[in-house]
Amino acid sequence: MSIRLQLLIVALTTLVLPWAGCQYARELETALRDSQESALLASAGTIANALSAQPQLVFRDPDDTAPFAAARGDWYVFALSSQPLLDGYRDDWGIAAAPLPLPAASGYSARAQVASADRYLYLYVEVDDTHFDPEPSNAHPERDRFDRIDLTLQHPDGTREFYFFATGAPGMIAAQSIVNGGDGQDRAVEEPRIQAFWLQTAAGYHLEARIPASFVGSRLWIEAFDGSGNGKIGLDAVAAPDGGRLFSMTPGLNSLLGTFIRAGTRATVVDINALKLGTAGNFVADGAAASEQGESWYRHLISVDTSSFPLQSFAPDRLEGNSVRAALAGQPHAEWVRGAANQELLLTAAAPMVIGGTTRGAVFLEQAGDQLLELRDRAVSHLFNLTLLATGAAFIVMFGFATWLSLRIARLRDAADSAVSSDGKIRLDMPESASADEIGALARGFERLLARLNEHTQYLRTLGGKLSHELRTPLTIVRSSLDNLESEGLRDEQRHFVTRARDGTQRLQSILSALGAAARVEESIKQAEFVNFDLCELLRAAIAGYRDGFPHSNFALETPADPCFIRGAPDLVAQLLDKLVENAVDFCPPAGTITVRLDRAQGNYLLAVSNDGPPIPPALHGRLFESLFEQRQGRDDKPHFGLGLYIVRLVAEFHGGSAVADNRADGGGALFTITLPLI
Amino acid sequence: MVAMPSAIIPSMKKLIAVVEDEPALRENYAAALARHGYSVKTYANRKTAMQAFQNHLPDLAIIDISLEDEAEGGFDLCRDLRAMSAELPIIFLTARDSELDAVSGLRLGADDFLTKDVSLPHLAARVAALFRRIDALRRPDNAAEIVRRGALSIDGEKMQTTWDGKPVTLSLTEFWIVHALARNPGHVKNRQQLMDAANVVLDDNTITSHIKRMRRKFQQIDPKFDAIQTVYGMGYRWVE
Numbered sequence: 071m072s073i074r075l076q077l078l079i080v081a082l083t084t085l086v087l088p089w090a091g092c093q094y095a096r097e098l099e100t101a102l103r104d105s106q107e108s109a110l111l112a113s114a115g116t117i118a119n120a121l122s123a124q125p126q127l128v129f130r131d132p133d134d135t136a137p138f139a140a141a142r143g144d145w146y147v148f149a150l151s152s153q154p155l156l157d158g159y160r161d162d163w164g165i166a167a168a169p170l171p172l173p174a175a176s177g178y179s180a181r182a183q184v185a186s187a188d189r190y191l192y193l194y195v196e197v198d199d200t201h202f203d204p205e206p207s208n209a210h211p212e213r214d215r216f217d218r219i220d221l222t223l224q225h226p227d228g229t230r231e232f233y234f235f236a237t238g239a240p241g242m243i244a245a246q247s248i249v250n251g252g253d254g255q256d257r258a259v260e261e262p263r264i265q266a267f268w269l270q271t272a273a274g275y276h277l278e279a280r281i282p283a284s285f286v287g288s289r290l291w292i293e294a295f296d297g298s299g300n301g302k303i304g305l306d307a308v309a310a311p312d313g314g315r316l317f318s319m320t321p322g323l324n325s326l327l328g329t330f331i332r333a334g335t336r337a338t339v340v341d342i343n344a345l346k347l348g349t350a351g352n353f354v355a356d357g358a359a360a361s362e363q364g365e366s367w368y369r370h371l372i373s374v375d376t377s378s379f380p381l382q383s384f385a386p387d388r389l390e391g392n393s394v395r396a397a398l399a400g401q402p403h404a405e406w407v408r409g410a411a412n413q414e415l416l417l418t419a420a421a422p423m424v425i426g427g428t429t430r431g432a433v434f435l436e437q438a439g440d441q442l443l444e445l446r447d448r449a450v451s452h453l454f455n456l457t458l459l460a461t462g463a464a465f466i467v468m469f470g471f472a473t474w475l476s477l478r479i480a481r482l483r484d485a486a487d488s489a490v491s492s493d494g495k496i497r498l499d500m501p502e503s504a505s506a507d508e509i510g511a512l513a514r515g516f517e518r519l520l521a522r523l524n525e526h527t528q529y530l531r532t533l534g535g536k537l538s539h540e541l542r543t544p545l546t547i548v549r550s551s552l553d554n555l556e557s558e559g560l561r562d563e564q565r566h567f568v569t570r571a572r573d574g575t576q577r578l579q580s581i582l583s584a585l586g587a588a589a590r591v592e593e594s595i596k597q598a599e600f601v602n603f604d605l606c607e608l609l610r611a612a613i614a615g616y617r618d619g620f621p622h623s624n625f626a627l628e629t630p631a632d633p634c635f636i637r638g639a640p641d642l643v644a645q646l647l648d649k650l651v652e653n654a655v656d657f658c659p660p661a662g663t664i665t666v667r668l669d670r671a672q673g674n675y676l677l678a679v680s681n682d683g684p685p686i687p688p689a690l691h692g693r694l695f696e697s698l699f700e701q702r703q704g705r706d707d708k709p710h711f712g713l714g715l716y717i718v719r720l721v722a723e724f725h726g727g728s729a730v731a732d733n734r735a736d737g738g739g740a741l742f743t744i745t746l747p748l749i
Numbered sequence: 750m751v752a753m754p755s756a757i758i759p760s761m762k763k764l765i766a767v768v769e770d771e772p773a774l775r776e777n778y779a780a781a782l783a784r785h786g787y788s789v790k791t792y793a794n795r796k797t798a799m800q801a802f803q804n805h806l807p808d809l810a811i812i813d814i815s816l817e818d819e820a821e822g823g824f825d826l827c828r829d830l831r832a833m834s835a836e837l838p839i840i841f842l843t844a845r846d847s848e849l850d851a852v853s854g855l856r857l858g859a860d861d862f863l864t865k866d867v868s869l870p871h872l873a874a875r876v877a878a879l880f881r882r883i884d885a886l887r888r889p890d891n892a893a894e895i896v897r898r899g900a901l902s903i904d905g906e907k908m909q910t911t912w913d914g915k916p917v918t919l920s921l922t923e924f925w926i927v928h929a930l931a932r933n934p935g936h937v938k939n940r941q942q943l944m945d946a947a948n949v950v951l952d953d954n955t956i957t958s959h960i961k962r963m964r965r966k967f968q969q970i971d972p973k974f975d976a977i978q979t980v981y982g983m984g985y986r987w988v989e
Contacts, residue, residue: 546844
C-alpha cells in the first residue's frame, strides 16, 4: 500500500470531526430540550400559582369540589365558536367528541351533548326510537303518553323550572312548561324563548334546542320518554338532586390566561376532572413550513430518535396524557409527545393548582419543538459545514503532503536504484540529503553506505594490482633461490622437486601478472596518446594474428569497404580486441565461429564480437564488465579474475564509448558490442 | 643472433655491487653472481652503498629502486654514482612495472633495467653482456657483427645502434629488441619472441611501451622514422 493511500486512510480519522459534531448536536438538542422542559415547567408552575391565588376567576363555583360524574347527569358544556343553525343536526357544532349516553337507562337509549355559544346554551339529544309517538293536542306529560324529552333547568337564582319537548309533527318547536291555570288545571304552555328543532330520522329522532343563557344556572337534568312503551332514560332533579351539574369553560379565564403566555405556547387550565376550564394561545408555530424547507440531508444523522415518544391524545372537552395525570396527582410533569396531526414534536408541561392544600386542577402548557429543532439545526448545520470543510481541507492537505512525501521517497529510491550503475560506478550523492528530516537522514545514511561501498569497491579494484606487487618480491625470492639451488649441482631425484617448484612459481607468476593487468591498463591509459588510425585495417591485421594464435577457432570479419578512421590509442584498441577475442575463444565451442563485425551507426562505430557459445544469463548482462566479476567455472588451467572484460570497458570508456554484453538475436550465442565514436 | 654466453671468465675478478634492501634476494643475487665468477659486495641501503662507493667504485652496480624507507632511493643513488663515473654500467631492478617507465627513459644514465621476475641465469647473462659491451668498446672496431638496414646500423659486439650515423641511446633490452626485429626485416616478431630475444620476462604492455619508447628515441634523430611497424594481434616487424 502506498504511503499516499496509507495517509489518506489516516486522514479518514478526521471524519471523527463531523461525528463529534453530530454527538455535540445531539447533546445540544438534549440540553436544549431539557432547558425548554424546565422553562415550560416553570411557566406552568408560575401560572398555576397565580391562578391558585384567585380561584373565583378559575372556577364558576370555587366551593364545588365534587368530581364530575356522568352517572349522576353531570354535563360538560362545550364552547362553540359560532352559533349553530337549529336544524336537528350537530355537524355545524364542530365538536370532535361524540354525544354521551344519558345515565340511568331503562329500556331506552339516548345520547346528548351540551354546548354554549354567545348568550345561548345549546342542547342536542338523539334518541333511538324508531316509532314516533306524536304529542296529542292539549297533552299533559303526566297524563298522556307521547315521545318526550324533559328538561329541568336550575335558574341562576337557584329556582328550578320544568320544561318538556314534544311535538305532533317534527320541525321547529318551542319548549313547553306546565303552568297552573286559573281553573286549577295544569296546562302545558309554550315557552317561546326556548326554541328547538325536532328531526325525525330512520333510527329515531334528534332534538337540537337553544336556551338563553340567562335561564341557565349551574344545573340541568335531561330525561327522555318513549310514548309507546315504558322506555325511559335520564335523571330528574328529584332522582338526582346533586347531579345535573354543568361543567364549562370559566368565562373570562381565556383572556386571563392569554395574559400569562407567550407566542408559540398554548395554555389550558383543567379542573380536577381534567375538563377544560380555559385555554389560550396557539402553539402551531410558523416553523412547520420553515422546518420543511430546512430539512437537511444530515438531519437524520443527528436528530434524536423521537419515534418512541407517545402520541398526543386529543379530546375537545378534556385533557389526557401523562403530564395531566401527574399534575392532577400533585406532581408537576413535562413530557415530549408527538402531535396527533402530523407527528410534529411537542413539549407538554403541567403543573397542579393547589388551593387550600388540595389539588383542584392543573395548568397545562404545550409548545412546539420545531423552534428548538430550528435552533439546533442552525447551529449544527454551521458546525457540520465547518467540520466538513475542515475534513475536506485536512484531506487535501494530507493528500498533498503524502504526494510530496512519496515523491521525495521515490526520488530517493530511484537514486538508490541507480546508485550503482551497470558499469559498476557508484554515485555518491543522494537527493534529499540536505533535508533535516528523517528522509534526509535516510539519504545521508545511503550516502554513508555508498561511500563505504565505494571504498570497498575501490579496494577490491586495486587489490589485484596491490597483491601482484606485494607478492612479487617473495615470489622472486623463491625463484631466485630455486635458481641458486639448481646451480649448486643437484642429484637427478632432487632436480624433479626443483622443477616442480619452478612450475609452481611459474603459475604463480602468471596469476600475479593477470591480477595486475587491470592496474597496468589503467596505468597505460594515463599515458596513452591519441592518433587517427584506420580501425578496419587494425581489425584485419588483428584477425590475421588471431587465426595464427588460435588455430582451432574460426574467425569471420565483416567490415565496411572504406577505411574507418577513429581517434584513439591503437594499442589499447588492439588490447580491447584481444580481450574480447580471448573471451570469445574461451566460450566458443570447438567448431564454432567467432564473428567480428564493424558497422557505422548514428555517429558511432559499432564493433561487435559474437561467438557460438552459450548465451549469457540476463542477470549478468550489466555485471560482466565489472572488475573482478568472474562467473565461468574453470574450463582451462588459465587463471581468470574477471579483469578481461573490465579492461574492455576501461578502454571503451577511455575512447568515449561504451561496452554492452547481450545475446545474439537468434539466441545462438553471446554478443559483445563496443561503441566507439566517429571522428 | 648474438651469442649468449651463460658465463664468461674474466681475467680478473670483476666487482659487482648489489644494492637491495630485501636480504634474501640480495643474498640470492650475490650467490648467483659469485657462482659466475664475480666478486660481489652487497648493500642494504643508499647510505652504506654510497659510503663504500666513495672509497672504491665497483665495476658494475645492480640497484633496486626502492631502498628501505626511500621509495626512490635507487634513483638518487644512480644519479650520484653516475656523477662519480660516466662509464660505470648500472642495472636497475624494479619491482613495479610502473617504475619501468621512469627508469627506462635512461635519463638517469642506467644501462639496463630488469624486473625482479628475471631469472638468475638471465641476470647473469645480462651482466655478462654489459661487461662485453664495455670490453668491445675498448677494442678496435670489428665489422663482422655489424648489421646494416638502410639508415640503421647495429653493432652486435659493442651493442650500439646508430641511425644515419648518429648513435641511438638504447637500453640493453631495447637494443636486443631492435636487433631481433632488424635482423629479419618484414618478419613479424610476436611479443614472446621479442622477450626471448631480450632475455626478459615482460608482459605485453611492457613490450608495447618499450616499442613506443624506442620509436620515440629514433624519432628524436629522424622525425620521419617509422621502420618499426605494429601488426595488431601479432606483434611487430621492421620495415625498410
